[in-house]
Amino acid sequence: MSGVLDVLAWVCLVVGALLSLSAGVALMRFPDLLSRMHAATKPQVLGLLLVLIGCALRLREAVDITTLLLVAVFQMATAPVAAHMIGRAGYRAGQARTDLLVVDELAGTDDKR
């Protein structure tokens, strides 16, 4: 039983790490601020969740698992807000590359003052 849990933990940790790596690569490679925010906030979230699950499977102590759970909850509650604030500020400051946008339905709305 413990062997199975260890293998599962191993898989979660490696996949989580790979997702975080891909987020890092995307951060470097994506063309503009808005695209980069996707990389900075999302594959990273799933990556972190997988790493936390991996740790929980390995630690198996109620105390540690509740702390990991808190990390997951705070991450999921705060990442979208942070991404939204930066994305919004970036767009208003004209940092979005409009030549890469197929459609831009925010342009020209009165909200964009």
Added chain:
Amino acid sequence: MTGGRRRDRFIAALGLTVIWVLLWGSFTPLTVAGGLVIAVVVLIVFPLPAVTYAGRIHPLGVLRFAGRFLTDMVVASVQVAVLAFRFGHVPRSAIVAVALRAPSDLGLTLTAEALSLVPGSLIVDADRRRGVLYVHVLGISSADEADRFKQGVLDLERRIIRAFGSPAERRILEEVPA
């Protein structure tokens, strides 16, 4: 203070206490009492604006929403990861405006949060008054795809309302066919 407001504050204090106990990692009378004191102080010093929640939680709807959310998250994470390693390809994107059909504050927030956690979509701006979300979508190459994405957001809203919505919101959804 009305009964609903008092209930909201009680739930908030309870939640803060639970977090405090979890942070200490031990369930003793001292951590619980300390947590309660801190929760009350926090709620007095930083009063929260009232959130009107007229809805009711539907377990089946919540399960359906959670299941779909997890699959979306995994699929989209892999998509963004693949995009990151496609060298020599500049991903194009779009900003689409999606008008929600039943824009309550809570519904708008939940939809925006769920949308933001799924890779590939990012809220650039939100119009609370009109209930419009401006979503930045990564990896879109045509206007058709943008329309398909909009339909996806409305489906997400439908799942969220089926899970957490109030009877009034559900009625609106039934009147407007998807």
